[in-house]
Amino acid sequence: MTHSHVAGAIHADAQSLRPSWLSVPDDVNVLVAPLWSSSVHRLPDGEVEVGGIRVSELAAEVDTPAYVLDEDDLRQRARAFRDAFAGWSVYYAGKSFLCRAVVEWLVADGLNIDVCTGGELEIALAGGADPARLALHGNNKSVAELRRALEVGVGRIVVDSFDEIDRLEQLAAELSVRPQVMLRVTTGIEAHTHNYIATAHEDQKFGFSLAVNSTGRSPAERALDRCEESAALDLIGIHSHIGSQIFEVAGFEQAARRTLRALADFRDRHGRELAELDLGGGFGIAYTTQDSPADPADLAAGIRRIVELESAALGLAVPAMSVEPGRAISGPSTLLLYQVGTVKPVELDGGKLRHYVSVDGGMSDNIRPALYAAAYSCTLASRTSDAEPVLARVVGKHCEGGDIVVHDEFVPADIAPGDLLAVPGAGAYSRSMASNYNHVPRPPVVAVKHGQWRTLVRRETVADLLALEVDEPYRRQTDAQPKNN
Numbered sequence: 001m002t003h004s005h006v007a008g009a010i011h012a013d014a015q016s017l018r019p020s021w022l023s024v025p026d027d028v029n030v031l032v033a034p035l036w037s038s039s040v041h042r043l044p045d046g047e048v049e050v051g052g053i054r055v056s057e058l059a060a061e062v063d064t065p066a067y068v069l070d071e072d073d074l075r076q077r078a079r080a081f082r083d084a085f086a087g088w089s090v091y092y093a094g095k096s097f098l099c100r101a102v103v104e105w106l107v108a109d110g111l112n113i114d115v116c117t118g119g120e121l122e123i124a125l126a127g128g129a130d131p132a133r134l135a136l137h138g139n140n141k142s143v144a145e146l147r148r149a150l151e152v153g154v155g156r157i158v159v160d161s162f163d164e165i166d167r168l169e170q171l172a173a174e175l176s177v178r179p180q181v182m183l184r185v186t187t188g189i190e191a192h193t194h195n196y197i198a199t200a201h202e203d204q205k206f207g208f209s210l211a212v213n214s215t216g217r218s219p220a221e222r223a224l225d226r227c228e229e230s231a232a233l234d235l236i237g238i239h240s241h242i243g244s245q246i247f248e249v250a251g252f253e254q255a256a257r258r259t260l261r262a263l264a265d266f267r268d269r270h271g272r273e274l275a276e277l278d279l280g281g282g283f284g285i286a287y288t289t290q291d292s293p294a295d296p297a298d299l300a301a302g303i304r305r306i307v308e309l310e311s312a313a314l315g316l317a318v319p320a321m322s323v324e325p326g327r328a329i330s331g332p333s334t335l336l337l338y339q340v341g342t343v344k345p346v347e348l349d350g351g352k353l354r355h356y357v358s359v360d361g362g363m364s365d366n367i368r369p370a371l372y373a374a375a376y377s378c379t380l381a382s383r384t385s386d387a388e389p390v391l392a393r394v395v396g397k398h399c400e401g402g403d404i405v406v407h408d409e410f411v412p413a414d415i416a417p418g419d420l421l422a423v424p425g426a427g428a429y430s431r432s433m434a435s436n437y438n439h440v441p442r443p444p445v446v447a448v449k450h451g452q453w454r455t456l457v458r459r460e461t462v463a464d465l466l467a468l469e470v471d472e473p474y475r476r477q478t479d480a481q482p483k484n485n
């Protein structure tokens with residue numbers, strides 16, 4: 001697989017093992033795709049600029065830590081998926097990062113949106129998304145979430161359990177609507193990714209398995225038949241999502257084969273073909289120079305070819321196809337900007353030193369290193385240095401040993417408090433999974449474009465956190481308001 005040039009990367013061949021903070025000739029940019037967003041580069045004086053703005057200016061204006069989102073880069077990636085999968089529908093996976101501005105951009109660029117909670121649904125609606133172009137996911141959608149989705153007219157509901165089918169039927173009758181549903185199936189594919197973000201193997205919570213079990217049938221077959229026999233539901237197709245941060249196109253091709261087989265079996269049982277097939281998201285991105293993501297055009301061509309061949313072999317009309325990229329659109333668009341607070345050399349066995357570089361954020365703004373041992377990289381962003389490289393671990397400020405920002409990175413030996421560090425690939429599942437651990441307020445999301453910046457999501461304050469606290473006396477259960485589930 002080749003390095004991705006989705007966002008019009010410049011000097012891609014400058015990618016090397018050479019530290020990106022060494023001073024370089026003016027015309028060579030070492031901060032390039034697939035790691036960095038398309039507008040990131042070093043100025044002649046050594047400082048990093050993003051969206052035409054110096055990182056020191058951003059730090060002065062919005063403080064650190066901050067998520068710095070390159071609008072053009074995110075939109076170019078969204079359009080690259082839209083164009084690569086032309087004729088298919090592209091649903092941006094909002095769980096990777098969602099706010100009103102992102103919704104507005106994606107709507108303007110012709111994408112649909114996948115939401116998986118009532119909260120994400122409300123953000124998508126507030127950003128002006130057409131409800132008919134939304135898909136609602138989730139293995140435990142509440143009655144309130146389903147009701148809201150039906151009331152606003154969400155285009156498709158991806159059902160995930162028999163309980164949900166019962167719930168949807170009742171709500172559909174109550175609201176006199178006939179929702180379009182897709183059935184989420186698990187294809188049994190072992191995706192090559194971290195266990196916690198693989199979702200197509202058998203022993204996990206999502207979807208209906210395609211494997212025949214002790215009932216003599218597969219849960220997917222029973223659920224499809226259940227939906228088909230329901231007058232309340234309009235079954236339109238099958239959905240599969242094999243996992244996240246996947247590089248091999250083979251997994252998607254395998255999923256396409258198995259789901260098309262399920263569509264053919266359905267036709268054989270019911271005498272009609274389901275029109276839609278969604279192959280989910282999961283397309284991997286680069287977090288370090290070790291990662292080589294596929295180009296959306298190559299991914300699309302590979303998947304398209306298999307779908308056409310298999311459909312022909314099974315005598316099926318090629319279904320209306322959709323995909324749900326999240327990380328591959330939002331991830332590379334954003335860097336996390338931190339300020340160094342302390343530098344502590346620690347002697348390891350054998351006398352080697354590891355420099356613990358502490359920054360002003362950590363696991364509360366990016367849980368992925370702690371949760372999945374995810375590898376990240378970083379560079380000294382406020383200047384270059386010709387000091388010798390030393391092995392460092394960039395860590396956060398939380399009261400937790402696993403509070404790691406970058407496990408292993410070479411930094412210049414003269415790295416010091418006040419220096420700014422930039423971590424690329426922080427646009428997906430960083431702000432969206434951020435927490436207030438240790439009562440640390442969550443950083444802002446600041447968009448940059450053509451030398452200007454605007455805050456999309458403001459920094460939280462301790463006052464915001466205190467405002468959540470309630471002073472009230474203990475009450476009896478009978479006094480409590482009924483819960484509106």
Ligand SMILES: Cc1ncc(COP(=O)(O)O)c(C=O)c1O
Nearest residue numbers: 093241244281282324325326327
């Ligand atoms: C159903 C579904 N679709 C799409 C995605 C988006 O995945 P990614 O951000 O890896 O593209 C996910 C998350 O893994 C998901 O669960």
Ligand SMILES: N[C@@H](CCCC[NH3+])C(=O)O
Nearest residue numbers: 095197244245368428429
């Ligand atoms: N949150 C995960 C991805 C899983 C997405 C939801 N199915 C990550 O950071 O990689």
